[in-house]
Amino acid sequence: xDRLDAxxxxxxxxxxxxxxxxxxEAGIGQPSVSKQIAALERHLGAQLIRRTSRSMTLTETGQSxxxxxxxxxxxxxxxxxxxxxxxxxxxxxxxVTVAPVFGRMYIVPHLGTFFARYPKLSVxxxxxERTINLVEEGFDIAIKHGRLDDSNxxxxxxxSSPLHLVATPAYFNAHxxxxxxxxxxxxxxxxxxxxxxxxxxxxxxxxxxxxxxPSGSLYSGDAEHIRTAVLADMGMAQAPGWMFAAELExxxxxxxxxxxxxAPLPVHAVHAFGRRVPNKARVFIxxxxxxLAMQSGLAFHTDFQAExQAExQAH
Numbered sequence: 001x002d003r004l005d006a007x008x009x010x011x012x013x014x015x016x017x018x019x020x021x022x023x024x025e026a027g028i029g030q031p032s033v034s035k036q037i038a039a040l041e042r043h044l045g046a047q048l049i050r051r052t053s054r055s056m057t058l059t060e061t062g063q064s065x066x067x068x069x070x071x072x073x074x075x076x077x078x079x080x081x082x083x084x085x086x087x088x089x090x091x092x093x094x095x096v097t098v099a100p101v102f103g104r105m106y107i108v109p110h111l112g113t114f115f116a117r118y119p120k121l122s123v124x125x126x127x128x129e130r131t132i133n134l135v136e137e138g139f140d141i142a143i144k145h146g147r148l149d150d151s152n153x154x155x156x157x158x159x160s161s162p163l164h165l166v167a168t169p170a171y172f173n174a175h176x177x178x179x180x181x182x183x184x185x186x187x188x189x190x191x192x193x194x195x196x197x198x199x200x201x202x203x204x205x206x207x208x209x210x211x212x213x214p215s216g217s218l219y220s221g222d223a224e225h226i227r228t229a230v231l232a233d234m235g236m237a238q239a240p241g242w243m244f245a246a247e248l249e250x251x252x253x254x255x256x257x258x259x260x261x262x263a264p265l266p267v268h269a270v271h272a273f274g275r276r277v278p279n280k281a282r283v284f285i286x287x288x289x290x291x292l293a294m295q296s297g298l299a300f301h302t303d304f305q306a307e308x309q310a311e312x313q314a315h
Contacts, residue, residue, distance in 0.1 A: 004076065006040040007069040009033060010048065014066050015272065017138050018056060025092070090280040091120035097134075098143045100127035101223045101243060106291055107143075114287050121280055134272045140281050142270045143288065145240065153270050154277075156285060159292040159300040160264035161240035165201070166253045170233040177256050178236075181210045188235030189214035194221040201238040203260040210260070214238075240265050245299035264301055267292065 013022040013033070023030040041048050048062035058066060098107055103125055111123065126132075132142055134153065148155055165178075171188075178184055181203050191214045192199045198219065203210040218229050223243065230237050230244070230253060247253040269285040271277060277285070292300045 003040075003043070004072070006036050006043075008073050009036055010040060011066065011069050011073055013037065013049070013056075014058065015140075015278075017135060019051075021138070089120050090118055090278075090283050092278075092280045093122045093124065094141065094280050094284055095124045095126065095139045096141045096143070096284065097126040097128060097132045097139050099145060099223060101227060102143065102145070103127050104224075106242065106295065107288065110287075110291050114284070117287075118280075118283060121283075123284070134270070140271060140278075141284060144268045144270050146265050148266075148268055148270070153272055155268040155270045156289075157266050157268050158285070158289045159267045159296075159302050161242045161267060161300050162264045162298075163202075163238055163262050164241055164244065164248070164255045165236060165238050165257050165261075166244055166248070166255055167230060167236040168233045168253055169251070171235060172254065172256070174233075181205060181212055181257070181260060184212050184214070184236075189216040190226050190229045190235045190237040191216050191219045192221070192223065192226050192237070192239075193219040196221070202262040203257065204262050205260045209262075242295070242299040245295065245297070248298050267300070 009022060009026060012025055013019055016022045016025060019030055019033050019037075023033045026033070037049065044061075044065065046061040046065075047059050048065055050057045050059060096107075104127075107125065114123070115121070126139065132139060134140075134142055143158075144155075145161070175187060178187060184201070189201075198213055198215070201212045201214055203212070216235055218225070218234060220226060220229075223239075226237050226239065227243050229235065230239075231247070236256075241248070244253050248255065269288060271281055271285075293302050296302050
């Protein structure tokens with residue numbers, strides 16, 4: 001048994017979520033995968049993986065071995081690259097989940113450049129507003145907006161996006177502009193309700209934090225619907241700057257209550273890998289970070305560390 005190859009295979013099993021997926025990625029049969037892991041467990045004198053007919057989980061020892069194996073495999077890969085043993089372009093298939101509107105506006109238009117740069121990579125985009133379990137559903141990366149829940153996942157903040165209260169000039173000409181948070185009760189709101197419940201609008205006023213639960217004629221869990229309804233003069237929405245950056249620039253939509261705007265929303269790339277991120281995932285995350293940096297301004301802020309520090313001091 002080649003111990004390094006066995007560790008690489010073990011890492012592949014954990015990150016793909018199954019023996020069958022690891023076998024496909026490695027181009028070998030599943031019985032061979034099972035034999036190599038069994039040999040690795042015998043060599044280490046400990047069970048690494050608990051398997052049932054429906055699931056696969058790591059033992060406590062398996063989790064420790066996985067974390068160490070990720071470091072070892074990464075160190076070897078870095079060493080090979082640094083001495084020029086093999087300068088290989090990243091290869092493989094990458095599964096990424098993004099919010100639908102974000103993917104349409106900021107990821108898909110740039111993928112041609114990405115594929116030209118990395119011709120041996122393919123990307124599968126899943127667009128959903130719901131929360132994804134990366135490990136159980138077999139995703140490599142998620143691009144998430146907003147504060148992250150505590151978890152065992154690894155994240156990298158790519159940017160932040162200011163939150164704006166927006167509507168079209170036509171809507172404000174017909175209904176007037178709100179001058180404070182209390183005014184919102186008399187306005188038509190386009191309500192983002194991803195889990196069938198309205199997402200509250202948050203503000204930071206001179207008197208302190210305020211929360212407004214919006215109500216209106218349209219409720220939707222799809223941000224594309226929210227965007228379209230605002231542009232159709234149907235009412236106001238509180239939305240991240242990236243959703244309306246071009247329209248804010250052109251004047252097709254305008255901001256109100258800017259002095260009460262809450263803290264910007266962070267944008268993270270989240271993955272289930274250990275400290276060593278596979279090269280195929282790393283280059284994609286770097287590519288998205290570059291896209292957001294190019295859009296810096298009304299859509300995104302890249303000086304998010306300073307924002308985080310200011311927010312911490314405010315609290």
